[in-house]
Amino acid sequence: MKYYSTNHQAPEADLQKAVVKGLAEDRGLYMPEEIHKLPKAFFDDMPTMRFQDIAYNVASAFFGEDVDLDGLQDLVNDTLQFDCPIVKVKENIYSLELFHGPTLAFKDVGARFMARLLQYFLRNGRGGTATHSTVNVLVATSGDTGSAVANGFLGVEGIHVYVLYPKGKVSPIQECQFTTLGKNITAIEVDGVFDDCQALVKAAFMDEELNRHMMLTSANSINVARFLPQAFYYFNAVARLREKLNMNSEQAAAAIVMCVPSGNFGNICAALFGHQMGLPVKRFIAANNANDIFYNYLQTGRYEPKPSKQTLANAMDVGDPSNFARIIDLYSESGQLSAEETYKRITSLISGATYSDEQIKETMRECYKETGYILDPHGACGYRALEEQLQPGEIGIFCETAHPAKFKEKVDDILGIDVEIPERLAAFMKGEKQSVPMTKDFADFKAYLLKQ
Numbered sequence: 001m002k003y004y005s006t007n008h009q010a011p012e013a014d015l016q017k018a019v020v021k022g023l024a025e026d027r028g029l030y031m032p033e034e035i036h037k038l039p040k041a042f043f044d045d046m047p048t049m050r051f052q053d054i055a056y057n058v059a060s061a062f063f064g065e066d067v068d069l070d071g072l073q074d075l076v077n078d079t080l081q082f083d084c085p086i087v088k089v090k091e092n093i094y095s096l097e098l099f100h101g102p103t104l105a106f107k108d109v110g111a112r113f114m115a116r117l118l119q120y121f122l123r124n125g126r127g128g129t130a131t132h133s134t135v136n137v138l139v140a141t142s143g144d145t146g147s148a149v150a151n152g153f154l155g156v157e158g159i160h161v162y163v164l165y166p167k168g169k170v171s172p173i174q175e176c177q178f179t180t181l182g183k184n185i186t187a188i189e190v191d192g193v194f195d196d197c198q199a200l201v202k203a204a205f206m207d208e209e210l211n212r213h214m215m216l217t218s219a220n221s222i223n224v225a226r227f228l229p230q231a232f233y234y235f236n237a238v239a240r241l242r243e244k245l246n247m248n249s250e251q252a253a254a255a256i257v258m259c260v261p262s263g264n265f266g267n268i269c270a271a272l273f274g275h276q277m278g279l280p281v282k283r284f285i286a287a288n289n290a291n292d293i294f295y296n297y298l299q300t301g302r303y304e305p306k307p308s309k310q311t312l313a314n315a316m317d318v319g320d321p322s323n324f325a326r327i328i329d330l331y332s333e334s335g336q337l338s339a340e341e342t343y344k345r346i347t348s349l350i351s352g353a354t355y356s357d358e359q360i361k362e363t364m365r366e367c368y369k370e371t372g373y374i375l376d377p378h379g380a381c382g383y384r385a386l387e388e389q390l391q392p393g394e395i396g397i398f399c400e401t402a403h404p405a406k407f408k409e410k411v412d413d414i415l416g417i418d419v420e421i422p423e424r425l426a427a428f429m430k431g432e433k434q435s436v437p438m439t440k441d442f443a444d445f446k447a448y449l450l451k452q
């Protein structure tokens with residue numbers, strides 16, 4: 001499969017290049033040249049199929065030309081070692097729980113898949129170069145991305161991960177998820193803010209001497225290997241709902257509303273790619289916190305990025321969502337349709353919502369009181385959007401993108417409860433913290449890397 005850039009000014013790439021480079025030369029995002037529709041037989045059989053088998057079918061459509069089929073089956077099985085179940089919260093509203101992975105958030109799926117795909121290319125002699133046998137992943141994090149990437153890549157041969165995080169600015173729970181791992185994961189504690197970490201990573205990618213010394217790559221959510229695998233659990237969610245409610249594909253396509261709490265829009269983008277492949281879903285809702293850029297686009301047709309605002313649902317604090325470019329490319333037929341026509345297509349399929357911190361708190365309290373279900377602040381946006389927008393005859397599924405224990409202090413405080421910490425999170429907290437102190441001066445960071 002070839003991948004083109006959403007800016008159309010860069011040469012096409014094969015999968016390996018798209019994964020190793022992440023971003024195209026013209027700063028655009030890579031898009032697969034084709035999105036294959038899956039066959040009717042697959043949709044007929046879906047409710048009786050296992051998650052791994054459903055995911056394998058989806059994965060083959062994207063990666064089947066570039067990864068041999070046995071290898072792909074292993075990749076999928078290795079990624080999906082945990083379930084993404086749907087849980088009924090109340091009449092017609094289901095939670096798609098994406099938090100049963102190692103770091104309790106949905107990013108585990110894409111991070112793990114990307115790690116395994118890179119490893120596959122390395123093993124087949126196609127990842128590194130003649131001079132470099134190790135691939136070095138640099139990732140700047142304000143909390144969640146670092147832990148998902150570190151855990152996804154933990155123990156993967158041939159890859160070393162450097163997680164840069166701002167000293168004193170991530171929660172203790174988040175910090176222990178990437179500082180206690182050891183092995184091929186190095187945590188770098190930067191005396192600065194998240195933007196300083198981001199700047200160090202960007203400067204490293206641009207530095208010629210450093211790039212000669214070592215092979216560098218990124219693992220952020222714009223990478224095709226991180227966002228496309230997220231389509232797996234949308235197919236599985238529809239399959240499980242159809243199984244539960246004994247629905248055929250047509251009934252599902254007429255009833256199911258998929259609601260995704262969104263920040264950088266990678267997760268909903270994967271759902272929309274699934275829809276292009278034939279996933280029977282009637283419509284989508286993108287639920288935002290107070291960062292309402294996409295919501296405003298849906299109201300006005302104008303995309304106006306803003307500086308991000310800090311909210312309770314902080315993993316969605318994004319003022320210029322990267323994957324917006326992919327959504328536009330998808331519905332404009334790669335730039336062939338006018339902005340107006342594209343806007344019409346998008347608004348006929350996707351609606352928006354935006355909630356303040358006050359509304360998030362109120363929703364968490366009301367849902368807990370009415371149903372006993374504990375929402376985290378991100379999932380709360382999704383749940384509320386369904387409550388407000390679901391029409392008669394529709395059935396809603398919202399993504400619960402993180403386990404409430406991941407935001408324990410906030411959730412305990414808002415609900416007046418003591419959220420139980422799952423065993424695997426508690427295990428991280430017992431580990432010994434190890435990190436390399438670093439200034440925000442690039443010369444220091446570069447000198448450190450040149451010694452590795």
Ligand SMILES: *Cc1c(COP(=O)(O)O)cnc(C)c1O
Nearest residue numbers: 262263264265266267315401402
């Ligand atoms: C990353 C994240 C989101 C936002 O997902 P996008 O793909 O960036 O839209 C939502 N909730 C949680 C808990 C996250 O970690």
